[in-house]
Amino acid sequence: MRLEQLEYLCEIAKRKSMNLASNKLFVSQQTLSTAIKNLEKELDTKLLERTYHGVFPTEIGQELIDISQQMLIQLDQLKLKIAAKNNTQLSGDFTIVLEPGINTLIMPKIASHFYKYYPNIRLVSKTLSRKAIKESIRNKEYDLGVISSYEYSTNDTDTIPSPELIVKEIIDFQLLARISQMSPLSLESSISLRTLLTYPLALNDQACGVDLLNELKKYGKPYILPTHYYGISQQLVCDNLAVSLAVKVNNYLPYYFNDFNGKILNIPVKEFFPFHASYIIHRDNANSPLIERFLETLMKII
Numbered sequence: 001m002r003l004e005q006l007e008y009l010c011e012i013a014k015r016k017s018m019n020l021a022s023n024k025l026f027v028s029q030q031t032l033s034t035a036i037k038n039l040e041k042e043l044d045t046k047l048l049e050r051t052y053h054g055v056f057p058t059e060i061g062q063e064l065i066d067i068s069q070q071m072l073i074q075l076d077q078l079k080l081k082i083a084a085k086n087n088t089q090l091s092g093d094f095t096i097v098l099e100p101g102i103n104t105l106i107m108p109k110i111a112s113h114f115y116k117y118y119p120n121i122r123l124v125s126k127t128l129s130r131k132a133i134k135e136s137i138r139n140k141e142y143d144l145g146v147i148s149s150y151e152y153s154t155n156d157t158d159t160i161p162s163p164e165l166i167v168k169e170i171i172d173f174q175l176l177a178r179i180s181q182m183s184p185l186s187l188e189s190s191i192s193l194r195t196l197l198t199y200p201l202a203l204n205d206q207a208c209g210v211d212l213l214n215e216l217k218k219y220g221k222p223y224i225l226p227t228h229y230y231g232i233s234q235q236l237v238c239d240n241l242a243v244s245l246a247v248k249v250n251n252y253l254p255y256y257f258n259d260f261n262g263k264i265l266n267i268p269v270k271e272f273f274p275f276h277a278s279y280i281i282h283r284d285n286a287n288s289p290l291i292e293r294f295l296e297t298l299m300k301i302i
Contacts, residue, residue: 001039002035005035005038008027009047010065010068013061017054018032043060045058046061048061079296091120092122093121094122094123094290094294095124095143096124096126096143097125097126097141098125101148102146102147103127105249106146106171108254117297121293130147137165137281138282140282140284143281143290144291145281146277147167148275148276149278163283164282164284166286167278168278170278171277173273173275174249174273175268175271176246176247176269177196177245178234178243178246178257178267180237181265185243188267190268190270191270192270193270194220199223199243200224200236202233202241202243203224203245204228204229215273238260246266247275279295
């Protein structure tokens with residue numbers, strides 16, 4: 001039994017898809033399949049069941065995943081401590097540029113964790129548009145950028161590769177519907193976007209991008225109540241005057257998507273929503289130790 005087999009098993013179970021897991025792990029589906037088959041052969045038991053709805057763990061598989069996840073978390077924490085001890089000489093500024101919505105989603109948690117293990121490195125962050133981020137990284141104005149990406153982006157220029165840049169998907173976001181406890185929708189375990197769009201939709205300006213609106217239009221005609229900050233949209237939902245949307249990164253839900261003491265429910269959206277985040281660096285900086293440490297931190301905690 002090898003650690004990579006356990007990592008593969010956990011990732012497949014989390015994604016419920018061999019294809020999504022292989023993309024996340026940067027290995028082929030054949031590699032994943034072979035690793036799991038060898039693990040099942042070694043343990044003489046089936047760990048995963050493949051169905052029309054995805055890949056799911058068996059009862060024994062789930063027990064192994066639960067144990068493996070705790071072990072892998074502890075190993076990751078140990079690696080970070082060792083890295084921090086071995087790299088105390090790393091110092092200076094690390095500059096990062098993000099889209100506004102991505103910045104508020106991930107930076108608070110990343111910054112806290114990063115400073116804990118790398119206190120001599122100062123994170124300097126700024127928010128720009130997706131196009132401006134790519135241009136600034138191309139001009140080496142920042143060390144690293146983080147951009148949102150929709151699987152079916154309507155802006156063709158965003159998908160044109162640049163030889164100077166390295167762009168890799170790192171984060172999958174889960175879309176949630178934010179519903180008042182007074183709404184009849186609060187009784188649902190999941191909500192379709194088509195149903196959600198029959199209600200006024202309160203969205204913060206940062207979240208209300210062109211790609212998001214075009215994706216929503218596939219399910220209906222959204223009636224948007226634009227707001228300038230999250231507090232307004234949350235109050236509208238709390239008073240049952242609108243519904244809203246939130247995104248969750250794995251098990252991490254940003255603090256500003258609070259539940260107003262149980263008055264707001266976060267309910268999963270039924271449809272697959274192709275919303276991801278990717279990091280972008282200049283090819284000349286691919287071997288930078290600061291970028292390597294930042295990406296290690298990002299991948300471990302998000």
